[in-house]
Amino acid sequence: MQKKQKGVVWFRNDLRVNDNESLTNSMAENESVIAMYCFDPRHFEQTSFGFKKTEKFRAKFLLETVTELKDNLEKLNIALLVYHEKPEDCIPKMVIENEIDTIYFQEEWTTEEMKVLENVKSKISDSVVFKPAYNQFLFHPEDVPFEINFIPNVFTQFRTKCEKYSKVKAELLVLTMAKANLITNDGKIPSIEALGFSDFVSDSRTAFPFHGGENEALKRVEDYFWETKKLGVYKLTRNGLIGKDFSSKFSPWLANGSISAKTIYWEIINYEQQIGKNESTYWLIFELIWRDYFKYVSLKNGNSIFKIGGILDKEYDWKTNKSAIHNWINGTTAEPFVNANMIELKQTGWMSNRGRQNVASYFAKNLLLDWRIGAAYFESMLVDYDVHSNYGNWMYVSGVGNDPRDRKFNIPLQAERYDGESKFQKLWLQQQLF
Numbered sequence: 001m002q003k004k005q006k007g008v009v010w011f012r013n014d015l016r017v018n019d020n021e022s023l024t025n026s027m028a029e030n031e032s033v034i035a036m037y038c039f040d041p042r043h044f045e046q047t048s049f050g051f052k053k054t055e056k057f058r059a060k061f062l063l064e065t066v067t068e069l070k071d072n073l074e075k076l077n078i079a080l081l082v083y084h085e086k087p088e089d090c091i092p093k094m095v096i097e098n099e100i101d102t103i104y105f106q107e108e109w110t111t112e113e114m115k116v117l118e119n120v121k122s123k124i125s126d127s128v129v130f131k132p133a134y135n136q137f138l139f140h141p142e143d144v145p146f147e148i149n150f151i152p153n154v155f156t157q158f159r160t161k162c163e164k165y166s167k168v169k170a171e172l173l174v175l176t177m178a179k180a181n182l183i184t185n186d187g188k189i190p191s192i193e194a195l196g197f198s199d200f201v202s203d204s205r206t207a208f209p210f211h212g213g214e215n216e217a218l219k220r221v222e223d224y225f226w227e228t229k230k231l232g233v234y235k236l237t238r239n240g241l242i243g244k245d246f247s248s249k250f251s252p253w254l255a256n257g258s259i260s261a262k263t264i265y266w267e268i269i270n271y272e273q274q275i276g277k278n279e280s281t282y283w284l285i286f287e288l289i290w291r292d293y294f295k296y297v298s299l300k301n302g303n304s305i306f307k308i309g310g311i312l313d314k315e316y317d318w319k320t321n322k323s324a325i326h327n328w329i330n331g332t333t334a335e336p337f338v339n340a341n342m343i344e345l346k347q348t349g350w351m352s353n354r355g356r357q358n359v360a361s362y363f364a365k366n367l368l369l370d371w372r373i374g375a376a377y378f379e380s381m382l383v384d385y386d387v388h389s390n391y392g393n394w395m396y397v398s399g400v401g402n403d404p405r406d407r408k409f410n411i412p413l414q415a416e417r418y419d420g421e422s423k424f425q426k427l428w429l430q431q432q433l434f
């Protein structure tokens with residue numbers, strides 16, 4: 001008799017049950033399916049620039065996300081096995097214990113993720129099949145009108161061709177396994193303390209008062225699109241600084257894959273059909289294309305996105321002045337607008353896009369500090385850290401990436417334009433002399 005096929009979905013930054021190719025394929029191709037997630041201890045350690053790779057804000061968001069994923073998978077009769085170990089240590093054991101034939105996972109191409117995969121593969125029998133999938137794009141790599149090596153260095157060229165020649169694939173159906181598929185297991189989701197943090201209460205001023213998890217992401221879409229109809233005015237409000245509704249706030253869920261860019265895209269189309277299409281509805285799609293673009297930039301350029309010269313291999317005289325870095329991080333520079341944004345980040349793990357552009361420009365273009373240090377600090381603090389968007393945007397602002405104009409922000413002018421009455425600065429600098 002033929003052996004029953006057994007598959008495992010190794011969840012990485014695709015922490016959802018909806019529109020997830022790895023999950024759907026595993027269920028279609030196997031008699032039995034389990035799922036796993038590893039809290040990799042390296043993700044909570046200090047990196048070479050002296051910051052923890054993940055700070056408390058993203059750690060808590062991730063714990064909430066995995067908790068919801070476990071519940072949602074259980075409803076499909078799939079058990080999520082959770083480990084607090086390196087993937088290369090726990091996956092080989094798990095494969096043997098559960099007699100796994102196929103491992104399904106999201107394809108990642110940045111150095112650390114590739115090294116982990118290589119390590120995992122080196123410890124597993126050749127008979128086990130590895131099936132990667134690109135779960136993270138709006139325009140799937142097989143649908144973009146470019147060879148990866150010829151992805152344009154200018155966003156507009158990428159966007160216009162994709163808009164003309166590519167189609168966003170339909171969302172995948174969610175399947176269900178038979179009840180008997182659900183196994184019991186004693187893998188526990190670690191506490192926040194086990195990840196090295198004390199629990200904390202969110203700052204009441206935060207612009208991101210949300211929790212992690214797929215259901216939370218879908219709730220936010222419902223609220224932003226249908227309840228408040230803020231999508232219809234997005235282009236007019238997106239440069240705002242205070243409160244939860246000036247922009248979609250989808251980024252933290254997109255970053256860890258609690259929602260797919262495709263799900264958001266098709267809901268925008270639905271909104272356009274039911275409520276109406278305008279510049280704002282288009283602009284949210286435009287921003288999702290930026291997100292895709294930075295993924296393609298990193299896919300094309302590999303490790304260069306982490307190098308000081310960036311993808312342009314530019315030479316500048318970067319400084320590493322410790323007190324200037326300290327002042328930037330702690331919001332004690334000569335620029336109140338930079339300070340307010342940096343304090344917001346430190347207190348909440350969130351900063352608006354307008355804020356990010358200004359503080360990054362100030363760091364790299366005014367203080368002339370090594371942009372990789374600023375990027376590493378963002379990596380640590382941001383609740384929505386995404387390797388491609390973070391390093392892509394930092395390179396862009398620092399003049400070593402995809403900005404053909406290589407601009408420097410005039411910070412006082414930006415503060416006047418976007419915070420004319422200083423409401424935002426007062427909100428975050430209230431304890432300081434303002």
Ligand code: FAD
Nearest residue numbers: 247248249250251287291353356357360385386389390393
């Ligand atoms: P919205 O304005 O509602 O946009 C909707 C979605 O479009 C976002 O959720 C995001 O997925 C995408 N998007 C919007 N702007 C950008 C952009 N400039 N680049 C890429 N995608 C974009 N975004 C991250 O998700 N993770 C990061 O680590 C990150 N680091 C950044 C670092 C710097 C220096 C800068 C200037 C920007 C960075 N961004 C990053 C991009 C952008 O600031 C955030 O995506 C945005 O502020 C998130 O808020 P939102 O979801 O309300 O965005």
